[in-house]
Amino acid sequence: MALQSLNFRNSITKLSFTPGLLAGAITLCCGVTASLLLPASGIRAALVGSTVGAAGVTILRKRQEQNVKQIVETHLESYLGVINGEVITLKNQFQQLQGQVKAPAQIQIAQPQIKPQPVIKAKISSQSSSQSSHADNTQSTNVADLIAWLNTRNVKVESAHEFLPIDDLFDNLAVILGEDYTILEPLHYQIIKSLQTGRKFSFNLANSSQKSVSLCTQFCQNLHNQSLLDSYYYDKKQKVIHAAPQIGKAEITQFLNGGWFERFVYKKVAKLLAAQGLQYQYLRNPQIVFPNGDKFELDLLFLVNNELIWIECKSGQQSSSALKSYCERRRTLAVPKEKAFLVGLKLSDVQTASWTELWDITVTNSNDFLKRIRSAVRCSTDS
Numbered sequence: 001m002a003l004q005s006l007n008f009r010n011s012i013t014k015l016s017f018t019p020g021l022l023a024g025a026i027t028l029c030c031g032v033t034a035s036l037l038l039p040a041s042g043i044r045a046a047l048v049g050s051t052v053g054a055a056g057v058t059i060l061r062k063r064q065e066q067n068v069k070q071i072v073e074t075h076l077e078s079y080l081g082v083i084n085g086e087v088i089t090l091k092n093q094f095q096q097l098q099g100q101v102k103a104p105a106q107i108q109i110a111q112p113q114i115k116p117q118p119v120i121k122a123k124i125s126s127q128s129s130s131q132s133s134h135a136d137n138t139q140s141t142n143v144a145d146l147i148a149w150l151n152t153r154n155v156k157v158e159s160a161h162e163f164l165p166i167d168d169l170f171d172n173l174a175v176i177l178g179e180d181y182t183i184l185e186p187l188h189y190q191i192i193k194s195l196q197t198g199r200k201f202s203f204n205l206a207n208s209s210q211k212s213v214s215l216c217t218q219f220c221q222n223l224h225n226q227s228l229l230d231s232y233y234y235d236k237k238q239k240v241i242h243a244a245p246q247i248g249k250a251e252i253t254q255f256l257n258g259g260w261f262e263r264f265v266y267k268k269v270a271k272l273l274a275a276q277g278l279q280y281q282y283l284r285n286p287q288i289v290f291p292n293g294d295k296f297e298l299d300l301l302f303l304v305n306n307e308l309i310w311i312e313c314k315s316g317q318q319s320s321s322a323l324k325s326y327c328e329r330r331r332t333l334a335v336p337k338e339k340a341f342l343v344g345l346k347l348s349d350v351q352t353a354s355w356t357e358l359w360d361i362t363v364t365n366s367n368d369f370l371k372r373i374r375s376a377v378r379c380s381t382d383s
């Protein structure tokens with residue numbers, strides 16, 4: 001564009017400079033010619049020559065003006081074309097910049113739309129496919145009704161157990177241990193003791209029944225196959241198990257120390273509800289916030305026929321202060337006593353009966369909890 005401007009100025013300069021020279025030359029030529037042709041006329045001849053010269057200059061100036069007009073129009077068209085091209089280029093660049101500026105804003109707006117109840121949905125939905133062996137087609141992967149039920153009590157759910165592939169392994173081992181715990185309890189005690197000391201253990205089965213030998217060796221073999229035991233060897237001649245648990249794995253330690261019992265109760269209740277053909281929703285280890293701001297982790301929540309069943313699972317001894325806390329939570333949740341359960345692994349039938357009378361919660365044990373829950377579910381169905 002600068003080059004075109006320079007050419008334009010040069011053209012105008014040439015045109016404005018040329019007439020000055022031509023005017024003088026034409027006037028001189030015309031005067032000389034008139035003097036030669038009219039030597040006797042003198043001044044008249046000079047005037048005639050000048051007049052003719054002036055007329056010639058006027059004609060030349062007219063032509064010059066036309067040329068200048070043509071040059072200006074030509075250059076203006078060229079300038080307009082260049083300016084139009086520059087405008088189009090700038091417009092395209094501006095649109096590209098607009099696209100780059102808008103893109104991040106669109107992402108920021110879109111992200112929150114995929115985040116309602118992120119923890120709860122992710123932690124519940126993935127389990128149904130992995131536990132189809134229990135015919136859990138009655139199990140709902142949607143926990144919206146359960147969450148809504150709690151919200152009506154002004155109880156908020158912050159998170160819940162997130163299903164992991166290893167849960168299948170732990171759940172199945174929990175069922176094996178729980179269903180024959182009366183026989184496997186001494187062996188389980190040795191494993192826990194070995195976890196605490198970090199040493200290998202030996203478990204003598206010389207005076208045990210064939211069933212006990214079979215159950216104990218099979219359980220140890222399962223633990224070893226799944227890497228919960230670092231080493232395992234059964235001396236058939238001496239009837240002694242030699243083994244060492246896996247040390248330094250928090251999830252293994254937590255499972256063997258008592259986490260298995262909660263998994264066992266969950267699996268048995270889920271199987272019971274599926275066998276009854278009941279639709280249900282559930283949460284494992286939900287972190288909840290009560291209306292007063294207190295936060296607690298519950299063990300198991302099941303919603304059956306829009307009735308909540310709350311289950312706490314304890315493998316150790318329970319204090320009176322813990323029982324008092326459970327009763328307070330039950331009242332806050334507004335769950336009837338017959339649908340709020342404390343399942344104690346080592347509680348006797350006498351203890352469960354007396355504690356149920358003394359405390360505002362149903363206390364049961366590993367031998368009786370399914371019967372109690374079946375009764376509670378039947379009441380929900382009948383109502």
